[in-house]
Amino acid sequence: MSSTFRFKSLPQVLQTIAFSALAIALAMTAQAEQANSEPLAGFIQTKIKVAYRAWSIPTSIWYPAEGQAAEHIVGQNFVFEGTPVLDQTQIKQGKFPLFVFSHGSGSNMESMGWLASELVKSGAMVVAVNHPGSTSNDSSPRRSARFWERPQDLSAALDHVLADPVYGPHVDQSRIYTLGFSLGGMAVLQTIGARMDRDVYADYCAGAPDAPDCLFFGKGNVDFRLLDQGKFNASYEDPRLAGTIAIDPGMVAGMTPASISSIEKPVLLINLGTDDTLWPTINIGQSGLDLETRMVNATYVQIAPADHYSFLPECTENAPAMLMEEGEDPICDDPEGSDRADVHRQVIDAVRNFMDLGTDSPW
Numbered sequence: 384m385s386s387t388f389r390f391k392s393l394p395q396v397l398q399t400i401a402f403s404a405l406a407i408a409l410a411m412t413a414q415a416e417q418a419n420s421e422p423l424a425g426f427i428q429t430k431i432k433v434a435y436r437a438w439s440i441p442t443s444i445w446y447p448a449e450g451q452a453a454e455h456i457v458g459q460n461f462v463f464e465g466t467p468v469l470d471q472t473q474i475k476q477g478k479f480p481l482f483v484f485s486h487g488s489g490s491n492m493e494s495m496g497w498l499a500s501e502l503v504k505s506g507a508m509v510v511a512v513n514h515p516g517s518t519s520n521d522s523s524p525r526r527s528a529r530f531w532e533r534p535q536d537l538s539a540a541l542d543h544v545l546a547d548p549v550y551g552p553h554v555d556q557s558r559i560y561t562l563g564f565s566l567g568g569m570a571v572l573q574t575i576g577a578r579m580d581r582d583v584y585a586d587y588c589a590g591a592p593d594a595p596d597c598l599f600f601g602k603g604n605v606d607f608r609l610l611d612q613g614k615f616n617a618s619y620e621d622p623r624l625a626g627t628i629a630i631d632p633g634m635v636a637g638m639t640p641a642s643i644s645s646i647e648k649p650v651l652l653i654n655l656g657t658d659d660t661l662w663p664t665i666n667i668g669q670s671g672l673d674l675e676t677r678m679v680n681a682t683y684v685q686i687a688p689a690d691h692y693s694f695l696p697e698c699t700e701n702a703p704a705m706l707m708e709e710g711e712d713p714i715c716d717d718p719e720g721s722d723r724a725d726v727h728r729q730v731i732d733a734v735r736n737f738m739d740l741g742t743d744s745p746w
Contacts, residue, residue, distance in 0.1 A: 424468050443457075445503050446475070448469045454468070463695065474550060480559070481544065482509045482562045488633075506740060510544045528603075538621045541623060565631055578618055580616055596634055626649035628737065631653070644677055653733055
């Protein structure tokens with residue numbers, strides 16, 4: 384396992400660069416209007432109030448668009464490239480599959496814009512959230528350890544979209560899937576029936592304190608045995624879902640074997656790396672935690688050369704040097720022979736194939 388992987392660093396980087404995102408996005412709007420001739424995803428942001436959180440959940444909806452609207456760049460900052468979108472334009476007529484996105488620890492919904500945009504171009508809709516307490520500029524080990532809140536956020540986002548008079552009628556309710564990365568990968572597995580066991584996960588971290596996830600929570604002095612066992616161990620399955628896509632999911636060691644084997648809906652499992660390079664905590668292939676054969680309807684894909692950071696957006700030209708100067712993790716340094724844009728393309732293709740989506744734009 385890589386000794387340079389530190390969960391605290393990525394949230395710190397994202398928190399720092401988040402302050403620059405608005406200014407850069409405004410500056411890039413004119414550039415987007417001039418440079419983009421291909422159809423873009425429609426995009427709208429809102430917030431959802433829920434009873435189980437003190438904070439509203441920032442939410443975005445990505446959709447096939449028609450009509451004219453202002454173009455701008457979502458998620459652009461000093462480290463990461465952004466994604467061009469059409470702001471609050473009309474939604475195209477028709478019904479579309481819906482993906483419900485869950486980002487990784489300390490990240491945000493805009494960081495998955497590269498994937499959301501391409502899925503929309505394939506004829507789908509996406510709703511994505513920022514998980515309070517575990518997102519850019521708002522992340523801590525103690526709040527991130529409340530694993531039961533993330534799957535509820537996804538169900539709340541689905542409630543919101545389906546109830547919306549503009550977007551709800553366009554959702555093909557027979558094709559609703561969650562999709563998550565890293566900590567978000569754990570959450571989406573929970574939404575189709577995987578259940579966490581507080582004491583099992585506590586024992587896992589006690590025996591592997593240097594595992595990336597356990598190291599992150601340990602530096603926050605999280606004692607899992609003090610967390611609400613009822614909420615931690617409960618089921619957060621959402622019966623409206625047709626299946627899920629989990630990319631490098633974390634915390635799988637804390638899931639109950641019975642709940643994993645009982646999942647019958649289709650699941651796409653993606654690992655970024657090979658058996659030799661994957662961190663044990665996210666290796667879900669047969670050489671690792673083996674979700675591939677423990678689930679009755681799972682499809683497993685390895686993409687390499689790649690690593691966990693390869694899922695993050697493409698980096699700006701000066702980002703690697705800036706991160707090195709700041710002493711941060713090399714989140715822009717891809718493995719030898721790897722190209723992040725190509726890794727993204729392979730992820731997109733894997734999801735398209737799994738969902739039987741088209742490769743052409745719906746416009």
